[in-house]
Amino acid sequence: MNPSTAFATVVVDELIRSGVREAVLAPGSRSAPLALALAAADRDGRLRLHVRIDERTAGFLALGLIRGTGLPVPVVTTSGSAVVNLHPAVLEASHSGLPLIVLSADRPPELRGSGANQTTDQLKVFGSAVRLFHELGTPAKQLGQVAYWRSQISRAVSVAVGARTFDPGPVQLNCPLVEPLVPTDDGEWPEPLDGRSTGPWTSVHAAAAQPSAVAPGPKTVVVAGDGASQAARLAAEAGNWPLFAEPSSRARIGPSVISAYRLLLGATSLGEEIERVLVFGHPTLSRPVAKLLARPEVEVVVVAPTGLWADAGRQANSVVTGLEVIGADQTDWLARWQQADQLARPAIDKVLSDGLTGPAIAAIVGESVGADGMLVVASSNPVRDLDLAPVVPIRTVANRGLAGIDGTVSTAVGAALANAGATYALVGDLAFLHDANGLVIGPAEPRPDLRIVVVNDNGGGIFSTLEQGDSSHADHFERVFGTPHGVDLAALCAATHIPYLLAETPDALRAALTRTVAGIDVIEARVDRSAHRTLQADLHNAVSELRLDGAQAAE
Structure with missing residues (x-):
């Protein structure tokens, strides 16, 4: 077995041992060893391989697989501009905290800077967008290579999933591969290629995050942005607070949800009474919510179990890894929001029912x-x-x-x-x-x-x-x-x-x-694009005309 084939065989095996079940490949010559190893793993039922001719498409396909499975997904490209076409997907993975593993095939170092075909500087090509960059050394037929390859793969996967850092995101492993790039009869490898167990080379265990207590008192709302999860819903229901949940929050369900929150914030006095906001996920959709989070008199508590936190208004009072709600709000605060939502919904639906918009x-x-x-x-x-x-x-x-x-x-x-x-x-x-x-x-x-x-x-x-x-x-x-x-x-x-x-x-x-x-x-x-602006005004007016101030909504 030649060095590049041995390298690819070990890398793919260690990815599978580390939890990888789906992989994406864009075709190329320099990446041939990895492509053949992935195809063999797919044939043996160890993972499922997806091949795409467009690297940008391949990157976003991997993100979709990650969002669907919750597991890390590697994407393999050949060298040159192929790697750079992954940049949009890498940036999305970075800002969304998705464990995308980039395996970028490369020419060996001695060919760089020489004008060799499809050769450019791929080192740290994604800059600070990746949580880890490492160039796996040029494969060589010598002792110690297997331990090095397996250790680095298991480390990269653990970083991608945020096992120790609570900051999941993309990683890049640059893979300089030497010819021959296809299997050849090159004699025995000097050490076993197998791992030392059935699991990953290194098992990485996460530290436990401690939740912070929050009690009723201030007039509180829960804002659930993208990726908030059911934690936002549970907090809102435990505290008896209104829940403003964006569609991709995965929290927009249950009695606390205020479906018309965006319009109610801008058209009623209820929004002016808010004293505290508990923020989950990454809220980005609504200007009224953005204005709420930027108000200096409002206490903003950001719940961020991993990585960086959302605070576009620069007003966060505290950032916590989790919440433990101590007691429920016994006032009519939630009931007033619910009543306003119930009164506004028919007016909104009437506007929405006017043709195909x-x-x-x-x-x-x-x-x-x-x-x-x-x-x-x-x-x-x-x-x-x-x-x-x-x-x-x-x-x-x-x-x-x-x-x-x-x-x-x-x-x-x-x-x-x-x-x-x-x-x-x-x-x-x-x-x-x-x-x-x-x-x-x-x-x-x-x-x-x-x-x-x-x-x-x-x-x-x-x-x-x-x-x-x-x-x-x-x-x-x-x-x-x-x-x-x-x-x-x-x-x-x-x-x-x-x-x-x-x-x-x-x-x-x-x-x-x-x-x-x-x-x-x-x-x-x-749909008619020229009608969008009028439609937005009609929606706002439909709610404003109801005059849903706090006293009326409570009646």
Whole structure:
């Protein structure tokens, strides 16, 4: 066995021993030893391999698999620009705390700086975005290599999952590989390639985090951002406090949820009474919430079990790893929010029911997915539209670390591959086009059951609702913000053999969503981008006109 083959055999085996069950590969020559070792492991049923021709797609596919399984996932690339195409996924993994393991094949050091083909400086190419960088030395046929390789792999996996640091995130292992890059008869290896047990070379155990006590007193709300988990719901219910939960928080369920929190904060006096906020996860959707968290008179307690914490308003009074709620609020504080929510909901739903709009589509999709389904939602308008819906599936996945639209289709494919049942995706047209390569899946690759609903407003719809969408900027808005594209989505789907359907009414969309999800299909729903700004104003006015001040809501 030659050095590169021995290296790849040991690395893949140690990844599996360390808990890896899914792996993603983009093809290349220099990465051939790792590709062959992964294919052999897939053949033997030790892991499941996914091959993609586009490295950016491969990276986001790995993120979807991580979000679906909770386990670390390696992505393997060849050398050169292939590695750099992983950068968007690495950044999303870094900001979302996802254990992505980059195995970047490389030329040996003596070829760097020589103009050799596909050779560039890959050392620390992702900068501070990775939790660990290590260049595994050029494989050589000598004693001690196996222990070095296995020790470094088990260390990298433990860092990626945050076993000791409570700060999970991506890691990069740069792998200089020497020819021959395919198996050859090179005689016996000088030491056994097997590990010393059935588990990882080094077992790393986490230290226990101690929760902090919090008692009733101040008028408290719980804000659950992306990735908050059920801990936010449990805290809100234990304290008898209102819960403002974003769709991807996985906490938007139960009696404490205030579905119209975003509009109520901006249109009622209840928000002005808030004295304390308990923040879980990474809240990013709502300007009213951002303003609340930036108010200097409000006590902000951030619950961050791992890594860095969210504090965009720079007003956090304390950061804790967990909460133990001591007693429940016995006042009518939660009841007033619940009553306001119940009064506002019909007014909001009336606005949403007026034809095929982004929020109406999101509400229909959320209802169709149901409590047991999984929904992947794109950034920009779709996730904000879903935030207005009365029903949001508890298993909602979104790339909210950096809130980019890139890689959404591939993330959805990865999440669906990790999901036992049907998975849905709600994306805008630009997010869909940005990752259309995510639909390119080879005939030998595992295929998920995934239904993608594309809300097509022919451009950058979210800008219509922001400052740029004001009529004073109309001269240049359409070209530099609206960015119409006119792409025929039916033809695009046909090019990748993906079944396609156009839903032109709410009833047609509901009917399309009732079909069994088998394989990948796409439903397009077209909306009028010019109506977005008016719709947002109508929603705000519908709630404001109810005059839901604290006294009236309590009656």
